[in-house]
Amino acid sequence: MITLEHVEKHFxxxxxLKDISGQIVQGEVAVLCGPSGSGKSTLIRTINRLEEIDGGRIIVAGQDIHEKSLDLNAFRERVGFVFQQFNLFPHLSVLDNITLAPRKLRKVPKAEAEEKALLLLDRVGLREKASAFPTSLSGGQSQRVAIARSLAMSPEVMLFDEPTSALDPEMVSEVLAVMTELAQEGMTMVCVTHEMGFARSVADTVWFLEAGRVEAQLSSEEFFESGNNPRIRAFMAHVGRSQ
Structure with missing residues (x-):
């Protein structure tokens, strides 16, 4: 589903990002982790061209996403992105936040878009909030609405950039539960997260980044048993102290 070939990025x-290569197959959950400043968020943002690259190639669903012929807006419709800070439109209701893109970009009739939105709100446990506005939602509720909004476009891939980092601890589990359900349903997912319990239970592969390089690409089982790697061991000890 996603192939990165010698990706370079400078600010x-x-x-x-330094010579990053790797693959994420369809239906796989890949977790990107590593210390602050290691390039995780930059890397995930290159996959839907929120950040442009300076070298290499990125191929998503068989398409080089830097080809001149690429319709960028159409491409982004196929790749859901969930941000740290929710990015909901405050002047729109929850229902309107979810239906906006299908109605405006895909010309889905209002009734059809709203029917799907309500099903998605059921899925994330928030149907009763359909008419609410984002300012009345908790952080966990806002993030679940943001996930539902991304799913409304029926994406092939979901990207999550530290989706729980802005949440109070008691709200983290409700967002991770939705992400876990998506993973179990076979959604291809790339997640930047320090939630190592989630990674252990859900991830197929873990990419460990440091100083702009991918220092390890391991299966989840291999990553959590890699006690002989001093950098991973130190990272895991730090994450354990901070949670």
């Missing part, structure tokens, strides 16, 4: 003098 001025900062070499943010």
């Amino acid at each position: 001025g003098a900062l070499h943010a």
Whole structure:
């Protein structure tokens, strides 16, 4: 589903991504982890071109996403992205937030879009919030609405950039539960997260990044048994202290 070939990214003098290559197959859950500043969020943002790359290639569903012929807006309709800070439109109700893209971009009739939106709200446990506005929602509820909004476009891939980092601890589990259900249903997912319990139970592969490089690409089982890797061991100890 996703192939990265020798991806490079600079921000001025900062070499943010260094010769990154790897594959994520259809239906796989890949977790990107590593210390702050290692390039995780930059990497995931390159997969739908929120960040442009300076070298290499990224192929999604067989398409080089930097080809001149690419319709960028149509491509992004196929790739859901869930941000740290929800990015809901505050002036729209929950229902309107979810139906906006299908109605405007795909010209889905209002009734059809709303029917699907309500089913998605059922799925994330928030049907009763359909007429509410984002300012009345908790952080966990807002993030679940953001996931439902992405799913409304029936994406082939879901990207999550630290979706629980802005949440109070008691709200984290409700978002992870929705993500776990998606994974169990076979959604291809790339997740930047420090939630190692989630990674252990759901991830197929774990990419460990440091200083802009992928230092390890391991199966979940291999990653959590990699006690002989001092950098991974130190990272896991740090994450354990902070949770």
